[in-house]
Amino acid sequence: MTAIETAALTKRYGSTLAVNELSFSIPSGVVYGFLGPNGAGKTTTMRMLTGLLTPTSGTGRVGGVPITDRDGLREQIGYLPEEPPLYDEATGREQLTYVAGLRDLPERESQDRIEELLGVLDLTVDADTRIADYSKGMRQKVAYIQAVLHEPPVVFLDEPTSGLDPRAARTLREEILELAANGTTVFLSTHILPVVEEVADTVGILYEGELVAEDSPEALTGVETDGDESLEDVFLELTDADEVAMDG
Amino acid sequence: MAESGWLRHSAEIGWFEFRRSVRTLRANKAQLLLQTGPATLFPLIFAILAIVFAGQLRSIDPIALPDGAAGYVSITWLFMVFMVANRTVSQRDGIESESLMLTTVSSRTVAVGMVIAELLRALANMTGLILVATGVSALVFGSVAGLVVVPVAIFLLVGSLVVTGQAFGYATLLSLHRSPFLRQHKLVIGIPLGLLAGSAYPLLVTFGSAGWMPVGFSDIAIFPVGWLVDLMVVGTPLVGSTSRMVGGLAFSGLIMAGGLAAITRLTTEYWFGEPVSDDSDDAAVQPTTPAPDARSSIGPIAIPTVFSQPTRRVAEWGLLRSIREPKRLVYLFLPLFIGFQVVQVGFQSGSLEQILAPACAVTVAILIGEIVAMNPLGDEGSMLSVTVLAISGTKFVRGLLIPGILYGVPVGMLLTGLTAVLSPYSITTMLVLIAVAGVLTAISVAIAPAIGMAFPRYSAISVGRSQEVRPPRMSAIVLHASAIGLPGSLLVAFVIDPEIARTGLAIGLGILPALITGLLGWDGGASWFEGVANAINELNLVTAGVVGPAALIIGGMLAALLCYHFAIELFESYEFN
Numbered sequence: 001m002t003a004i005e006t007a008a009l010t011k012r013y014g015s016t017l018a019v020n021e022l023s024f025s026i027p028s029g030v031v032y033g034f035l036g037p038n039g040a041g042k043t044t045t046m047r048m049l050t051g052l053l054t055p056t057s058g059t060g061r062v063g064g065v066p067i068t069d070r071d072g073l074r075e076q077i078g079y080l081p082e083e084p085p086l087y088d089e090a091t092g093r094e095q096l097t098y099v100a101g102l103r104d105l106p107e108r109e110s111q112d113r114i115e116e117l118l119g120v121l122d123l124t125v126d127a128d129t130r131i132a133d134y135s136k137g138m139r140q141k142v143a144y145i146q147a148v149l150h151e152p153p154v155v156f157l158d159e160p161t162s163g164l165d166p167r168a169a170r171t172l173r174e175e176i177l178e179l180a181a182n183g184t185t186v187f188l189s190t191h192i193l194p195v196v197e198e199v200a201d202t203v204g205i206l207y208e209g210e211l212v213a214e215d216s217p218e219a220l221t222g223v224e225t226d227g228d229e230s231l232e233d234v235f236l237e238l239t240d241a242d243e244v245a246m247d248g
Numbered sequence: 249m250a251e252s253g254w255l256r257h258s259a260e261i262g263w264f265e266f267r268r269s270v271r272t273l274r275a276n277k278a279q280l281l282l283q284t285g286p287a288t289l290f291p292l293i294f295a296i297l298a299i300v301f302a303g304q305l306r307s308i309d310p311i312a313l314p315d316g317a318a319g320y321v322s323i324t325w326l327f328m329v330f331m332v333a334n335r336t337v338s339q340r341d342g343i344e345s346e347s348l349m350l351t352t353v354s355s356r357t358v359a360v361g362m363v364i365a366e367l368l369r370a371l372a373n374m375t376g377l378i379l380v381a382t383g384v385s386a387l388v389f390g391s392v393a394g395l396v397v398v399p400v401a402i403f404l405l406v407g408s409l410v411v412t413g414q415a416f417g418y419a420t421l422l423s424l425h426r427s428p429f430l431r432q433h434k435l436v437i438g439i440p441l442g443l444l445a446g447s448a449y450p451l452l453v454t455f456g457s458a459g460w461m462p463v464g465f466s467d468i469a470i471f472p473v474g475w476l477v478d479l480m481v482v483g484t485p486l487v488g489s490t491s492r493m494v495g496g497l498a499f500s501g502l503i504m505a506g507g508l509a510a511i512t513r514l515t516t517e518y519w520f521g522e523p524v525s526d527d528s529d530d531a532a533v534q535p536t537t538p539a540p541d542a543r544s545s546i547g548p549i550a551i552p553t554v555f556s557q558p559t560r561r562v563a564e565w566g567l568l569r570s571i572r573e574p575k576r577l578v579y580l581f582l583p584l585f586i587g588f589q590v591v592q593v594g595f596q597s598g599s600l601e602q603i604l605a606p607a608c609a610v611t612v613a614i615l616i617g618e619i620v621a622m623n624p625l626g627d628e629g630s631m632l633s634v635t636v637l638a639i640s641g642t643k644f645v646r647g648l649l650i651p652g653i654l655y656g657v658p659v660g661m662l663l664t665g666l667t668a669v670l671s672p673y674s675i676t677t678m679l680v681l682i683a684v685a686g687v688l689t690a691i692s693v694a695i696a697p698a699i700g701m702a703f704p705r706y707s708a709i710s711v712g713r714s715q716e717v718r719p720p721r722m723s724a725i726v727l728h729a730s731a732i733g734l735p736g737s738l739l740v741a742f743v744i745d746p747e748i749a750r751t752g753l754a755i756g757l758g759i760l761p762a763l764i765t766g767l768l769g770w771d772g773g774a775s776w777f778e779g780v781a782n783a784i785n786e787l788n789l790v791t792a793g794v795v796g797p798a799a800l801i802i803g804g805m806l807a808a809l810l811c812y813h814f815a816i817e818l819f820e821s822y823e824f825n
Contacts, residue, residue, distance in 0.1 A: 013825070047824050050633075050637060051637065052633055052636065052637070052823065052824040053823050053824055053825065054823060070636075070637070070820065071640060073637070074637060074638065074639075074640075077637065079633060079634070079637055081630075081633050083630050084630065085629075085630040085631040085632070085633055085634040086630060086631060087565075087569075087629070087631055088629075089568075089569055089572045089573055098561055098565055099634060099638060101557050101558060101560070101561035102558045102561050102562070102634075102635065102638040102639045103558070103638050103639075104556065104557050104558050107557075146634065147634075
C-alpha cells in the first residue's frame with residue numbers, strides 16, 4: 001500500500017523554482033531518507049506534504065488523503081520540524097497533554113501513552129520541569145513524542161537527531177526503526193548521512209528542487225554491485241554543481 | 249578593570265545601540281507614528297501657542313517661580329525613574345550579543361554604553377520639547393542664557409533619571425538573581441509594587457493639584473532634582489532661586505556620578521554572577537511534587553466540559569500563558585492609559601461621576617478583548633505548525649473566544665455596574681449601560697482574533713533574561729482599540745445623553761469632513777458634508793436615541809460574526825512560506 005505519493009509536485013516563489021515536478025511513491029512501513037544540500041527544497045517539500053504549504057502545481061497524497069485537504073491530513077500525519085515546536089512556558093508533561101487534547105485523544109489512553117513514551121525516551125524525571133529549562137536534546141525528545149503521540153500512519157521528521165548527544169541520537173534512531181517495524185512510514189530529512197545509511201530503506205536525493213536519485217542505500221553506494229562508494233561520496237557527486245552540469 | 253579608552257568604547261556602543269533602536273522603530277511604521285506623533289505634535293502646539301501669544305508672554309511682569317513647579321518636575325522625574333527601571337528589568341537587562349561584548353570590552357564599558365544608549369533614546373523623544381523650550385526662552389523672552397540653560401537643565405534631568413532608573417533596575421535584577429525567595433514570589437511582590445508605583449504618578453497629578461491627596465506638589469518640591477526647573481527659567485519672567493539652582497545642579501551631578509558607579513558594580517555582579525540555586529536542603533530530601541497541569545494551574549477559571557476537548561485546551565492554554573507570563577500583557581498599558589486620560593478629563597471638568605461608568609464600559613471591553621487573542625498566530629511561536637496540523641480553525645478560534653465571553657463579559661458588566669452606582673444616572677440608564685458593557689465586551693472579544701491574525705507578530709522580543717514573548721503588533725492594538733473605542737464611545741453617549749451623541753456624530757461625519765474638504769478647496773464636498781451635519785442635527789432626539797444605538801449594536805454584532813468567520817478562514821488557510 002502506498003503511504004506517500006506525488007505527481008509533478010511543484011512549488012514556485014515568484015521567479016524562483018523551489019521544487020520542480022517532484023514525483024515519487026513511498027510504500028507503507030518504510031523509512032524514506034530524504035537528502036539534499038541546503039536550499040535544495042527539502043523543507044518546502046515536507047511543508048507541501050504536510051499541508052502547511054499549497055503547491056503551485058502537481059498533486060500529492062499522504063495516507064490516501066490529498067495534501068490540499070488539511071482536515072483530512074490531520075489524522076494521517078505527525079510532523080517534527082527542524083526547530084522543536086514547543087511552548088517554553090509549559091512543562092514537558094503539560095505540553096504533551098495539551099497536544100493530546102488538541103488532537104482530541106481519549107484522556108486516559110493518551111496519558112498512558114505519554115507516560116510510556118516519556119519513560120522510553122528517559123524524560124520521566126524531568127517531565128514536570130519547564131521546557132524553557134530543557135537542553136536541546138530534551139526539547140527534541142519532547143517534540144518527537146508529540147509528533148508520534150497520536151500514532152499516525154505517516155511521520156515526517158526534519159533533522160530529528162541534529163544537536164543530540166550520541167546516546168540520545170541512538171535512542172531516537174532506535175525509535176525510528178521501531179516505528180517502521182510497527183508499520184509507520186517515516187519520511188526522514190537529515191544531513192547526517194550515517195543515520196540515513198543505518199535506518200533508511202530507500203533514499204531520495206533532492207538537488208535544486210529535483211529528485212536526482214532514488215534507491216536503496218545499498219544500490220546507491222554500489223554495495224550490491226561490489227562498488228565501494230560511501231553514501232557521502234554518492235551524495236557529493238550527485239549534488240556537485242559542476243559534475244551535474246557536465247553530466248547534463 | 250576597564251580597558252584603556254573605555255569611555256570612547258562606551259560612546260561607540262551607546263551610539264550603535266541607539267542606531268539599532270532607530271532602525272527597529274523605522275521598520276514598524278505604526279509604532280513609529282505612535283512614538284513620534286505625540287513627541288512632535290505637542291511641541292508643535294506649544295510652539296504655535298508661543299508664537300500666537302508672544303506679545304502677551306513678553307509683557308508678563310517677573311513673578312516668583314511657584315513651589316509646585318519643582319514638585320511637579322520631581323514627581324514626573326520619579327515616575328520616569330520607575331519607567332526606566334521597569335524597562336531595564338523587563339527589556340534591557342543585558343546587551344545584545346552579550347557573550348561577544350563581555351569578552352571584548354569590560355563590563356563597565358558595556359554598562360556605560362547602555363546608559364548612553366538609553367539616554368540618547370530619551371533625548372531623541374524629547375528633541376521637539378528641547379527645541380521649543382529653548383526657542384521660546386531665547387526668541388520670545390530674548391534670553392541668550394536660555395540657549396544654554398534649557399538644554400543643560402533638560403540633559404541633567406533626563407541623564408539623572410536614566411542613571412537612577414537603570415541602577416534601580418539592575419539592583420532589582422541582582423536581588424532576583426540572589427534571592428530564591430524573591431525569585432519564587434516575584435509576581436506576588438512585583439505586581440502590587442508595580443501597580444502602586446505606576447498609579448502613584450497619575451493619581452498625584454490628577455488629584456494632588458486639587459488637594460484631594462495628603463501630599464501635594466509643594467510638599468514634593470523639597471526633592472532637589474526638581475530644583476533644576478529654577479535653572480530652566482533663567483531669563484524668563486519666572487524668577488527661580490539661585491541657591492536651589494545650584495543645589496539642583498550639584499544634586500543631579502552627584503546622582504549621575506554615584507549612579508554610574510553603582511551601575512558598573514551591579515552589572516558586573518549580575519552579568520558574571522551565577523544565580524543562587526532554588527534547591528534548599530529540605531527540597532532535596534522531599535519527593536518531587538509533579539507540577540499541576542494546565543487545568544489545575546488556572547484554578548477556579550475552569551472551562552466547562554460542554555465545549556470540545558481541543559477547544560477547551562486552547563482556552564485553558566490562552567489563560568495559563570497570560571497567568572504565567574504576565575509581562576507579555578504590557579501592551580494593555582495603551583488602552584488603559586487612554587481610558588485613564590478620559591477619566592482625568594472628566595475629573596478636571598468636574599464631571600467625573602458622569603464619565604466614570606461609560607469610560608469603564610468602553611475601556612474594560614477593549615482590555616478584555618485584548619488579553620487572550622490579539623496575536624494568536626504569533627503567540628504559538630514554533631508551535632504554530634503543530635497547532636495548525638492538530639486542530640481545526642473553528643475549534644481554535646472558539647477556544648480563543650471562550651475565556652473572554654465566559655468570564656470577560658460578566659467582569660465588564662460587573663465593573664461598569666459598580667462605577668454606575670456612583671453616577672447620577674437613573675436606574676434604567678444604569679441597567680442599559682451595564683447591558684451595553686456586556687455587548688461591547690462580547691464584540692471586542694469576537695473581533696480580536698481576526699485583527700490579531702491579520703496583523704500578526706512572529707518575531708519575539710526579549711522580556712527579562714532569556715525570556716522571549718511576542719506581544720501583538722502596535723497596529724493590531726490600535727486598530728482593535730479604535731474599532732471598539734470609537735463606536736463604543738458613541739454608543740454609551742447615546743445611552744447617557746442622545747443630544748451629545750447626535751452632536752458628536754454631526755461633528756464626526758459632517759463638520760470635520762466639511763472642514764477638511766473646504767481646506768482642500770473642494771467647495772462642493774464641503775457643502776455636501778455641511779448638509780450631512782445639518783441633517784444629523786435635525787434628527788429627532790427620541791428617534792436618534794433608539795435608531796443610533798440599535799444600528800451600532802447590530803453593526804457591531806455583524807462585524808463580530810464576520811470577524812469570527814474571517815479568523816477561522818485565516819487559520820485554515822495559513823501557510824508556512
